């Protein structure tokens with residue numbers, strides 16, 4: 196099957212799709228020995244693609260679920276040398292990167308892959324993949340006080356899609372906190388924290404317990420596991 200040149204380069208793990216486009220435009224890419232600068236050029240499986248004279252070898256597509264611990268940045272590098280999610284994948288030959296992001300102080304389920312197409316599908320708001328979070332919040336909300344979250348609260352001037360919300364426990368002691376489960380399918384920056392802040396219950400601690408059908412059952416913070424073919428297929432199906 197013919198594929199777009201920038202996609203082939205991105206899949207080989209040499210560059211992101213955007214960077215691949217820049218390499219092509221800059222004349223650094225050859226197909227069967229000839230420089231190609233047209234974005235979207237179709238290449239066939241047998242074609243020899245090279246970047247700066249180095250032939251591509253196609254990477255195997257890999258899909259993992261990481262139980263991201265708190266205190267780790269969702270990025271592939273950090274200029275302050277803090278721990279990043281790719282540090283957990285040093286034994287994996289392919290260059291995997293995170294699908295979406297979890298905050299530095301948020302733990303939980305994070306997909307890591309080198310399949311750019313799949314990553315886009317998982318992140319696009321058009322595709323409704325539920326993410327389930329558990330938050331410890333300051334204060335003890337009544338069901339009524341959380342109702343705006345169920346109806347679609349307004350954050351940064353934008354009305355969000357309705358969330359599923361359930362109070363799991365209330366601590367009426369000295370600290371006055373509650374544990375609340377929240378399921379959303381959007382993935383805006385700091386969305387969960389902003390949603391709770393909006394209704395007056397700031398998040399103290401946040402964890403993502405599920406990404407679609409993927410849960411952290413049997414895993415500890417810092418563990419990762421390969422997704423099964425069925426899980427990958429199921430996620431693609433959900434996104435379609």
Ligand code: URA
Pocket residue numbers: 296297298299301384385386387388389401
């Ligand atoms: N919402 C947040 O506020 N933080 C996260 O890490 C994920 C969702």
